[in-house]
Amino acid sequence: EAGVVQSPRYKIIEKKQPVAFWCNPISGHNTLYWYRQNLGQGPELLIRYENEEAVDDSQLPKDRFSAERLKGVDSTLKIQPAELGDSAVYLCASSLYNEQFFGPGTRLTVL
Amino acid sequence: AQSVTQPDIHITVSEGASLELRCNYSYGATPYLFWYVQSPGQGLQLLLKYFSGDTLVQGIKGFEAEFKRSQSSFNLRKPSVHWSDAAEYFCAVDDNAGNMLTFGGGTRLMVKP
Numbered sequence: 544e545a546g547v548v549q550s551p552r553y554k555i556i557e558k559k560q561p562v563a564f565w566c567n568p569i570s571g572h573n574t575l576y577w578y579r580q581n582l583g584q585g586p587e588l589l590i591r592y593e594n595e596e597a598v599d600d601s602q603l604p605k606d607r608f609s610a611e612r613l614k615g616v617d618s619t620l621k622i623q624p625a626e627l628g629d630s631a632v633y634l635c636a637s638s639l640y641n642e643q644f645f646g647p648g649t650r651l652t653v654l
Numbered sequence: 655a656q657s658v659t660q661p662d663i664h665i666t667v668s669e670g671a672s673l674e675l676r677c678n679y680s681y682g683a684t685p686y687l688f689w690y691v692q693s694p695g696q697g698l699q700l701l702l703k704y705f706s707g708d709t710l711v712q713g714i715k716g717f718e719a720e721f722k723r724s725q726s727s728f729n730l731r732k733p734s735v736h737w738s739d740a741a742e743y744f745c746a747v748d749d750n751a752g753n754m755l756t757f758g759g760g761t762r763l764m765v766k767p
Binding site for chain 1: 658
């Protein structure tokens with residue numbers, strides 16, 4: 544069984560540029576999560592989807608971050624414009640029941 | 655709001671020695687508790703979880719954890735550490751059976767030969 548796929552694995556951009564991350568969850572998993580993991584810290588939830596619906600986006604900085612999960616499968620997380628403080632690893636996870644499966648993450652560096 | 659504290663940022667143990675990683679949580683009701691491991695450049699892998707029942711939980715890779723309600727703790731243990739166990743370990747608490755995880759800050763484990 545394929546795991547959670549994320550791309551790109553690494554991204555370096557200059558501040559004020561836009562950036563997008565893509566996630567393909569495990570087949571059949573209805574719930575999808577985006578987390579941000581700052582250096583030396585644990586992951587923090589940004590947004591949770593149940594199928595196509597964003598059911599918890601309270602931690603998503605909506606002035607510059609957006610996310611979508613069309614057709615309840617793949618998801619894209621976008622930052623526009625990026626700031627220096629957005630440098631982090633962005634993790635995607637999916638779940639069917641009570642265990643979350645994580646992808647390898649996208650390491651974003653904003654210069 | 656729930657919170658998780660991992661008091662030890664770094665721990666170094668010799669290969670073959672025993673290991674205990676500490677985790678304390680703050681939550682008003684019976685929590686769901688998890689331990690994850692993250693190797694460099696990798697995502698998080700679930701080691702074990704506690705929902706209810708026996709307070710001593712067995713996981714993968716020879717790890718176990720014990721839930722102690724009176725101490726609000728869920729410490730991770732392994733009797734004999736292998737060099738491949740070097741990684742970062744995260745404790746997490748949830749109030750919705752795995753859907754709303756709050757992570758601790760992590761403990762980085764280094765293993766000496």
